[in-house]
Amino acid sequence: MARWLLAGLVACVLVARPVAASPPPDRGTHIRALTFGILPMGGPTESLEAWRPMLDDLSRALHLPIHSLSVSTYEGLGQAMAEERVDFAFVSGRLALDAVTRDRMQVIAQLTRTNGSRGYYSLLLVGKDSPLHSVDDMFRQPGRLRYARGEVLSVSGYLVPETQLFANRKLDSDTFFASVMVDNHQNNALAVANNEVDVATNNTADFERFAKRFPDQYARLRVLWTSALIPHAVVVMRTDLPAELRQRVTAALTSYGKGRNAAAELAKLQLIHDISGFSPAGNETLVPFADIEFNLDRRRVYSAQWVSDSAMQTRLRRIDAEHEALIRQLMAPTRP
Structure with missing residues (x-):
């Protein structure tokens, strides 16, 4: 602590x-x-x-x-x-x-x-010789692995993997792993290469940059998972x-x-x-990112504990209304 x-x-x-x-x-x-x-x-x-x-x-x-x-x-x-x-x-x-x-x-x-x-992809990285060969291998080890992720405002470093992997399984990455390190993509990749963590988030653009700057460390890494396209x-x-x-x-x-x-x-x-x-x-252009937030919020509702189904449905309706209002705002014409 x-x-x-x-x-x-x-x-x-x-x-x-x-x-x-x-x-x-x-x-x-x-x-x-x-x-x-x-x-x-x-x-x-x-x-x-x-x-x-x-x-x-x-x-x-x-x-x-x-x-x-x-x-x-x-x-x-x-x-x-x-x-x-x-x-x-x-x-x-x-x-x-x-x-x-x-x-x-x-x-x-x-x-x-x-x-x-048209975009790029979020990645999960592991060591080249890691025993993890699929995300299923990872999810079979709750509380045992060390994780490095991006900040909560990072789309590829946090939001996309949290939405597409963890929330889908009613999990939170911050409680699933034995330890969680928060840093930028470069340092997270170095942490995996140096065996300081077992799994780290990254993205295709930053991983390409990493390969040029740190070729030796890059050679020690392997992609475990690739997300859907991110604008x-x-x-x-x-x-x-x-x-x-x-x-x-x-x-x-x-x-x-x-x-x-x-x-x-x-x-x-x-x-x-x-x-x-x-x-x-x-x-x-930001509608896809609003949708990512929306999906993550809804999945977290379903994985939370509620005093009643009515309370859960009230929260879901609020999330839906806030999302609809945000989409209207983003689609509205902007002044030059």
């Missing part, structure tokens, strides 16, 4: 100490600069270095300085958006839902990959910024890697990892 509490305290410290590439901009009466928030990929410094070349190009195209902010956790980025410390950000679908419904932001673009894929991450932007500016940012972002400097720009996108650019998108 002491170790668990210490890990929580460390996570809180990481949230409170974002890594910024430069001082926050002076908002003033006019927009003098923009701040871009970066979804954690590996470490915050690594993420800043990967995004900086593309952001410098966007800055020149917009004739506006673009500062950047990278944090160690999903919660840290969510907090930065809630406090309006970022103007636009690259985020997972789950973070984007909060940004759109709570933080006055809207989806303006969605990541595209070089291979033309790519998105870029969200504050709706209280001037409409003309939002339109310019969207145009610059979605045209990047497609014009006369396409070859050089695509090379800079590759630094982020096999990104071919960004396509125009709106809040409706």
Whole structure:
């Protein structure tokens, strides 16, 4: 228990100490600069270095300085958006839902990959020589295995495996395993490779990046399970910024890697990892992520203990109503 509490305290410290590439901009009466928030990929410094070349190009195209902010956790980025410390950000679908419904932001673009894929997949990783050869093998060992997962806001690191694997069996991963470690995809994969845990969540995009950075450790790993397709991450932007500016940012972002400097720009996108650019998108892009949350909430209801069937049905009706309202909000036209 002491170790668990210490890990929580460390996570809180990481949230409170974002890594910024430069001082926050002076908002003033006019927009003098923009701040871009970066979804954690590996470490915050690594993420800043990967995004900086593309952001410098966007800055020149917009004739506006673009500062950047990278944090160690999903919660840290969510907090930065809630406090309006970022103007636009690259985020997972789950973070984007909060940004759109709570933080006055809207989806303006969605990541595209070089291979033309429509999304990516959540993974469960085990050691190459692990005795686990299927998820059934894993589920036959309650309370015996060590688990590493992503934060609760991570779609591939928590929400999808929790929905598609554990909740389907009326289980909670946090109580099924002997121990649970919460970290980013890179560190979780390293934990399996170094035999610190038995099973870890990951995703196909991050696992490809891991293979290039840590080839020796990659060779020690094996994929145990692959999820259904997850739509790519998105870029969200504050709706209280001037409409003309939002339109310019969207145009610059979605045209990047497609014009006369396409070859050089695509090379800079590759630094982020096999990104071919960004396509125009709106809040409706988040419907699949809302459905993931909805399905997980309903499955948790069925696995919980209730004083009566009436109480359970009341909770289910509330979940249904909240989901329907969210879908209406996401499908509603957004102002330019």
